[in-house]
Amino acid sequence: MEPITRRSLFAGACAVLALGGAEVPAAANPAVKKLSGGRLSVDLKAVPALAKVGGAIRIGTLRGVPVAIARTGTSKYMAFSLKCPHQGVTVTRNENGWVCSAHLSEFEPDGDLVLGPATTGLARVPIKVSRGIATLG
Secondary structure, eight states, X not given: OOOOOXXXXXXXXXXXXXXXXXSOOGGGOTTEEEOGGGOEEEEXXXXXXXXXXXXXXXXXXXXXXXXXXXXXXXXXXXXXXXXXXXXXXXXXXXXXXXXXXTTOOEEOTTSOEEESSOOSOOOEEOEEEETTEEEEO
């Protein structure tokens, strides 16, 4: 195995950022806490991407599955899996919503299907919101 050079490390980091890997992992985000039973707690006020209706962001993983939260109303939120229902590839955020890199299925910011080959939207994840704190799972 060859040692990693600074150049290859930098190139790899740039590739990850270009593919949408710029999201802060839940473990590094103080607004997100892991709870017992694999659930997640999210301080919604501390997540800038959710400040406006229509905002959405990958928030972490729930039992090994990447999940996101979208703000759908003044005080309404929904959570969903980021696994494409077509073949299970993790979707990434773009300027219009979410996209699957494998076959280019497109989804609204709230996970609803826009364009296939997927035939359904992203799977919903149970979410409860109380006093600005969302509990997923």
